[in-house]
Amino acid sequence: MVEFLSFRDGEAAQEPAVTVESFTGQSNATAVRIEPGEDARELLPHLDRLSLVEVNFPAYGDGRGYSAARILRESGFQGELRAVGDVLVDQINAMRRCGFDSFHPNKALDDAAVERALNRYADVYQKAIDGRQPVWAKRHPEKIDG
Amino acid sequence: MYRYDSYDQSIVDARVEEFRDQVQRRLTGALTEDQFKPLRLMNGLYLQLHAYMLRVAIPYGTLSGKQMRKLGEIAAKYDKGYGHFTTRQNLQYNWIKLADAPDILAELATVEMHAIQTSGNCIRNISSDQYAGVSADEVADPRPWAELLRQWSSFHPEFTYLPRKFKIAVIASDDDRAAMRLHDIGLKLVSKDGVIGAEVYAGGGMGRTPMVAPLIRDFVAEEEIVSYLEACLRVYNRYGRRDNKYKARIKILVHEIGVEEYKRQVEEEFAHMRELGLNPPTEELDRIRAFFANPAYETGLSEDVDRTDPAFALWVDRQVTAHKAPGYAIVNISLKPLTGIPGDASAEQIELVASLAEQYSLDELRVTHAQNLVLPHVRKADLYAIWQKLEEAGLAEANLDLITDIIACPGLDYCALANARSIPLAQKIAQRFADAERQAELGELKLKISGCINACGHHHAGHIGILGVDRKGVENFQLLLGGSGAQDASLGQITGPGFSEDGVVDAIEKVTDIYLAERTDGERFLDTYRRIGMKPFKEAIYG
Amino acid sequence: MKILTGNDLVSGDVIWWAGDGWSRQVGDSADVGDHGDDLARTEEAALRVVGAYVIDATLTDDGIRPAHIKDRIRALGPTVRPDLNLKPNDADAGNWVI
Numbered sequence: 088m089v090e091f092l093s094f095r096d097g098e099a100a101q102e103p104a105v106t107v108e109s110f111t112g113q114s115n116a117t118a119v120r121i122e123p124g125e126d127a128r129e130l131l132p133h134l135d136r137l138s139l140v141e142v143n144f145p146a147y148g149d150g151r152g153y154s155a156a157r158i159l160r161e162s163g164f165q166g167e168l169r170a171v172g173d174v175l176v177d178q179i180n181a182m183r184r185c186g187f188d189s190f191h192p193n194k195a196l197d198d199a200a201v202e203r204a205l206n207r208y209a210d211v212y213q214k215a216i217d218g219r220q221p222v223w224a225k226r227h228p229e230k231i232d233g
Numbered sequence: 234m235y236r237y238d239s240y241d242q243s244i245v246d247a248r249v250e251e252f253r254d255q256v257q258r259r260l261t262g263a264l265t266e267d268q269f270k271p272l273r274l275m276n277g278l279y280l281q282l283h284a285y286m287l288r289v290a291i292p293y294g295t296l297s298g299k300q301m302r303k304l305g306e307i308a309a310k311y312d313k314g315y316g317h318f319t320t321r322q323n324l325q326y327n328w329i330k331l332a333d334a335p336d337i338l339a340e341l342a343t344v345e346m347h348a349i350q351t352s353g354n355c356i357r358n359i360s361s362d363q364y365a366g367v368s369a370d371e372v373a374d375p376r377p378w379a380e381l382l383r384q385w386s387s388f389h390p391e392f393t394y395l396p397r398k399f400k401i402a403v404i405a406s407d408d409d410r411a412a413m414r415l416h417d418i419g420l421k422l423v424s425k426d427g428v429i430g431a432e433v434y435a436g437g438g439m440g441r442t443p444m445v446a447p448l449i450r451d452f453v454a455e456e457e458i459v460s461y462l463e464a465c466l467r468v469y470n471r472y473g474r475r476d477n478k479y480k481a482r483i484k485i486l487v488h489e490i491g492v493e494e495y496k497r498q499v500e501e502e503f504a505h506m507r508e509l510g511l512n513p514p515t516e517e518l519d520r521i522r523a524f525f526a527n528p529a530y531e532t533g534l535s536e537d538v539d540r541t542d543p544a545f546a547l548w549v550d551r552q553v554t555a556h557k558a559p560g561y562a563i564v565n566i567s568l569k570p571l572t573g574i575p576g577d578a579s580a581e582q583i584e585l586v587a588s589l590a591e592q593y594s595l596d597e598l599r600v601t602h603a604q605n606l607v608l609p610h611v612r613k614a615d616l617y618a619i620w621q622k623l624e625e626a627g628l629a630e631a632n633l634d635l636i637t638d639i640i641a642c643p644g645l646d647y648c649a650l651a652n653a654r655s656i657p658l659a660q661k662i663a664q665r666f667a668d669a670e671r672q673a674e675l676g677e678l679k680l681k682i683s684g685c686i687n688a689c690g691h692h693h694a695g696h697i698g699i700l701g702v703d704r705k706g707v708e709n710f711q712l713l714l715g716g717s718g719a720q721d722a723s724l725g726q727i728t729g730p731g732f733s734e735d736g737v738v739d740a741i742e743k744v745t746d747i748y749l750a751e752r753t754d755g756e757r758f759l760d761t762y763r764r765i766g767m768k769p770f771k772e773a774i775y776g
Numbered sequence: 777m778k779i780l781t782g783n784d785l786v787s788g789d790v791i792w793w794a795g796d797g798w799s800r801q802v803g804d805s806a807d808v809g810d811h812g813d814d815l816a817r818t819e820e821a822a823l824r825v826v827g828a829y830v831i832d833a834t835l836t837d838d839g840i841r842p843a844h845i846k847d848r849i850r851a852l853g854p855t856v857r858p859d860l861n862l863k864p865n866d867a868d869a870g871n872w873v874i
Contacts, residue, residue, distance in 0.1 A: 123475075148271060148354070150394025154470050157391055161509060177255065177272055184390035203254065208247045210240045212384045214511050215391070222240040222384070223513035230514040260786065262823050280827055282850050284788035313860055327854075330787045574856055645846060646854040654849075656856045657870075706844055 088195035092179075093167075094188045100139035100167045120171070127155035134164045142187070144172035153185045160186035160216040176200045180207065186216035234297055234597060235380050235524045237345045244387065245342045248349055252276050253335035260332065275393070277351030278334055281649050285329040288351040289341060293361035293379040293403070294322035294600040298591035301598060303344045305583030311337055316583065318568060318576040320640060320691055321400070322360050322600040323351055327647055349387055354395045356386035356466070360402045362410045363601040366525060367609045369557040371405040372424045377522040378431070378458070379403045381513065385459050392466045396473035397481035399466070400438070403431075411602055412718035414446045415439055415694055417483045418465060423452065430454045435465060435495065436487030437722075439688035444484040445722045447492045449499065455518055460511045464502035468495065527558075528595045528610060534560025538613050545620050547669070551631035553616065562613050564594075566606040566623060567630035567638065571663045574656050575641040576604030585626045593619055602691075602718075603640055603679075605633070636678040636745070637663040640691055644684030644701060645708070651684035653701025653708035658682060661738050666745075675745055678758045679717070694718035696759045697744065698725040699737060710737040714744065714770055715762045728771055743773045777835060779805040780812045781847065782819075782828030790850045791825060798824060801862070802851035803839040838872070848873040 093099050104120035105113075111129060118139035121127055130137065140159060142152040156168055167189055170182050174192035179201060182190070190196075214221045224230075237245070252272075259269040273279075277288035289304065296304075304324055308316045311333050312326040319325055329337065341347055350357055359379040366374040382401060386392070392399070402413045405422035413419035419434040430452045437446025453461045472490070474480045487495045536559065540546040554563040566586065569575050578586070586606055590598040593615045599607035611619065623629040632638045639662060642648065644655030659682055666672055681695030685702075692698035698713035709731040716725030732740055745758070747770050752761045762770070779802075780793035791798040793815060795806035808815055812830030819825045832843035842848050853861025855870035863869035 148394055149475060150354075150392070150396075151471055151475075153391045153394065154467055161505070175268065178394075181388070181390040181393055200258075204251075207251050208388070209243055211390075212244070212387050213389055214509075221513070222244075223517040225240065226238070226520065227514050227516045230516055260823070262821075266820065266826050280783055280788065282846070283790055283853060284783070328788075332786050645849055646856050649846075651846075654855065660856070708845065 089198050089201065090191070090195045092190040092196065092201065094183070095167055099189055100169075102139065104139060104141045121152070121155050123149050123151040125155075127158045128162075130159065130164075131162050134159070134162065134166075137164070137166050139167045139169060140164065141169045141171050141191075144170060144174055147173045147175050147178060153181065156182070156185040156187050157216055176204050180204050184211070184213075184215040184217045184219070234295060235292075235376075235521060241384075242342075242345070245345070245347050245349070248276075248347060248388075249335060249338045249342050252338055256331060256335050271353060273334075275350060275353035275355060276334075276338070277348035278329070278331075279352060279649075281327065282645075282647055284327065285331055285334070286647070287326045287329045287334060287337060287348060288319070289324045289326070289346060289348050290351050290358040291322050291324060291346075291600050292383050293359055293365065293376050294363055294602075295361075295365075295376060296590075296598050296600065297344075298587045298596050298598070300344045300346055301587035301590060302584060303340060303346065305580040305587060307337055307340060308583060309580035315577055315579045317574075317643060318578065318600050318604045318606070320602050320604060320642070320689055321358060322363075322602055323358055324600070325643075327643075352398070353393075354397050354399075355393050356389060356395075356399045356401065359383050359386070360400070360411055360416075360602060362404045362406060363599040363607045364410060364554070364563060364609070365405065365599075366527075367556050367558075367561075367563055368406055368408075369555065370408060371422075373405050373422050373429045374522070374525045375403040375405040375420075375422055376525050377518055378420065378422065378455070380521050380524075381458070381518055382462070385462070389466075391463075392470055395466070395470055396475045397478065397483075399469070399483065401462075407720060409718070409720040409722070412691065412694060412722075413437075414722045415443070415691070415718055416446065418462065419446050420458075425452050428454065431458060433461070433465070435499075436484040436492070438482050438484045439691060439693050440482065441479055441686045441688075442482075442485065442488075443688065443693040443724045444488065445724065446484075447487070449492065449496045456512055456515050457507055459513060460507045460509070461499075461503055463511055464499050464506050467502050467506070468498045472498075528597075530558040530561060530610070531612070532559070534612055535614055536560060538616055542617070544624075545617060548620055548629055548631040549616060551635070552633050556610070558610075560613055562611050562616060564608040564611045564616070564619060565601075565633045566608065566628050567632055568605050568628070569632055569638050569663070570627055570630050571637060571667050572660060573627070575639050575659050578606075582626050582628060585622065585628070589619055589622060603638065605638070631669070632672060634677045634679065635672040636666045636675050636680055636697075637672055638679075639663065640679075640681040640695070642683050642685075642690035644682075644690075648684060648689075650687055651701065652686075652703035653684050653710065655682040655684040655690055655699075655701060658699065658701070658710065658734050658737065661734065662741060665738050665742065674749070676757055678745070680741075681716075691718060692716070693724045694722070695725060696757070696762070697741060700727075702731060704731065708734060710734065712737055712740055712744075712774070714767060715759065717759060721759075726767055728767065729775055740774045744770050747773045777805075777807040777833050777840075778809060778812050778830050779833045779840065779842070780808045780815055780828060780830050781805075781842075781850065782816070782825040785823050785826045792851075793819075793828075802833075802842065805833065805840050845873055 683690035713725030816828035
């Protein structure tokens with residue numbers, strides 16, 4: 088079983104994450120935690136000093152964190168993006184696609200199940216954050232830059 | 234028709250294996266029911282009153298003969314020999330064993346079918362016009378767009394845990410045969426300066442707070458439709474209500490913040506997202522479009538139909554619709570026999586229709602949101618042979634759009650959410666109005682029954698609608714008048730206090746009597762209602 | 777009386793707690809008194825039932841009758857398919873649910 092999962096090179100960020108409110112009100116924190124109702128775009132002016140953003144999933148069915156993650160990545164956030172809370176193995180793949188690169192679930196995950204979940208789909212239909220080529224790009228390689 | 238390439242097939246095959254793994258984990262106890270429920274729902278597997286129910290996606294309602302045959306085989310092999318066509322052009326099996334579900338999906342995958350996202354708080358099967366590609370009045374075939382969106386929405390990483398389910402319809406005619414404006418998002422293809430794009434409507438829906446979707450953009454070009462819809466969905470995913478499941482559909486968000494504010498937010502997000510390279514190249518839509526090119530219609534065909542058999546002539550007049558190609562016709566097959574169950578078809582009937590599609594309809598058929606079937610490319614010369622075979626199979630009812638062509642949800646006979654039974658009521662109404670001349674006299678009259686407020690039977694959109702409710706443990710039925718799911722979309726109004734099952738049948742008879750007495754030349758029931766209003770009907774009912 | 781019902785995890789069949797196991801027949805139901813919720817938890821954990829819940833029922837001359845129409849339809853089967861319900865030879869079986 089695995090309690091913490093990281094897809095980043097090097098050490099995971101260790102500093103405690105503060106709330107969005109206290110983060111935007113002070114200047115020295117480098118880790119922040121976003122709750123479902125909070126606007127990830129409030130963090131955009133501060134991305135270069137952030138090493139870790141935790142996105143909390145109090146309940147697996149609340150999908151706002153997927154949008155938060157993508158928004159941060161679309162705006163160039165390079166730091167660690169960690170999904171925490173009610174994170175289940177069947178969601179890891181979609182979370183990876185939205186830009187999460189570490190996971191700290193409430194309940195430890197089965198390593199083999201994580202492995203299967205991440206390698207299940209050889210192809211994807213959408214362009215997302217993970218750099219995978221969608222099938223439409225594979226179908227028309229001459230149209231895709233680079 | 235669209236055919237999978239190796240990418241499509243590999244994704245669907247992977248889904249079968251993923252679900253097999255999930256079912257295995259459930260059966261061994263590694264997943265609790267709470268954890269398993271959203272996973273099974275996202276694959277169309279419900280736990281209903283009597284058993285598990287599996288909803289199979291029929292993308293934009295189009296099927297080949299081979300696919301239809303497979304649906305019949307599954308009904309015979311894994312279910313109790315029948316299936317139920319739904320108001321979203323899908324098919325449901327009522328008696329599925331959990332342990333069989335992965336094998337069923339594997340069988341579906343062999344004919345390029347699946348149950349992906351036929352339930353759950355995600356983007357559901359994309360629906361469309363059952364006459365797409367064959368009606369003369371469309372600006373383009375909407376199905377290539379629907380297929381593009383099927384692919385885009387399948388396993389969308391950001392939009393799989395939305396506040397609530399999300400339904401999209403695509404049409405391309407002024408006649409709306411898909412209840413487009415009663416969808417979370419409706420697209421209507423239009424031509425602007427010779428370029429095809431989409432009008433976008435958002436925030437429609439039925440359920441407990443029915444709304445007709447307002448227009449939010451008058452043109453989105455095909456090369457930007459994906460990024461535009463990503464923007465619509467992202468605003469909804471972030472700001473749709475999650476505190477109350479009854480207020481979680483996009484219609485409530487659009488209503489609460491106002492259509493102008495929703496538009497503003499979508500435009501702002503769209504300005505951002507259109508720069509991210511999310512849109513497939515136009516070559517991709519061209520690639521899909523090639524699958525929907527006109528089939529090789531024969532030329533020089535006769536337009537004549539031998540009408541000497543009066544029963545056949547009656548059926549032709551009611552069930553056959555004009556096709557865009559000379560010598561061809563569109564055949565509507567009624568799944569509303571007067572004593573039957575709306576939308577149900579036996580394994581044998583499914584097999585017969587599959588064969589008819591192969592033999593007479595260029596291997597293609599359609600499912601309609603009114604729970605009927607369509608053979609879209611029939612030579613007029615073959616109509617009589619088709620009718621004879623339908624007649625033998627109990628599928629030759631001539632009641633398209635008449636009062637006995639009733640939309641009915643499964644209701645309390647099958648559905649765990651229902652409050653009242655829809656099907657027995659539909660049968661009583663059909664029997665009361667069984668007389669063919671009487672039905673014809675009443676003309677177009679869309680009667681729609683839902684067994685609960687979730688409105689799967691589209692009761693808000695019925696010229697006459699019926700809503701089943703639970704009154705202290707007893708089934709009770711409210712009557713609505715004046716709804717429409719067509720291009721003149723409107724929401725029905727409740728007449729007043731509800732009725733017993735027999736009482737509501739009597740009330741409908743009084744309502745139709747008022748119509749017959751009050752109508753002027755050429756007026757449909759709906760037109761008369763709109764002209765004279767609720768009052769005369771109410772007086773007749775409650776007197 | 778209080779009785780416990782749910783669906784068989786594997787087949788989905790409607791089942792009723794009969795005191796020492798599960799039955800397909802509502803008539804076999806045992807009165808679970810105040811123990812229904814505990815039983816439901818235990819039996820769900822043991823993977824023998826899914827969606828278990830306690831309902832009110834009465835003992836009549838016809839046998840055990842669930843208090844709510846929804847559970848009577850569950851007990852019988854769809855009223856519009858007499859051939860598929862639990863009393864296929866009784867033409868009036870559907871009236872029992874009303």
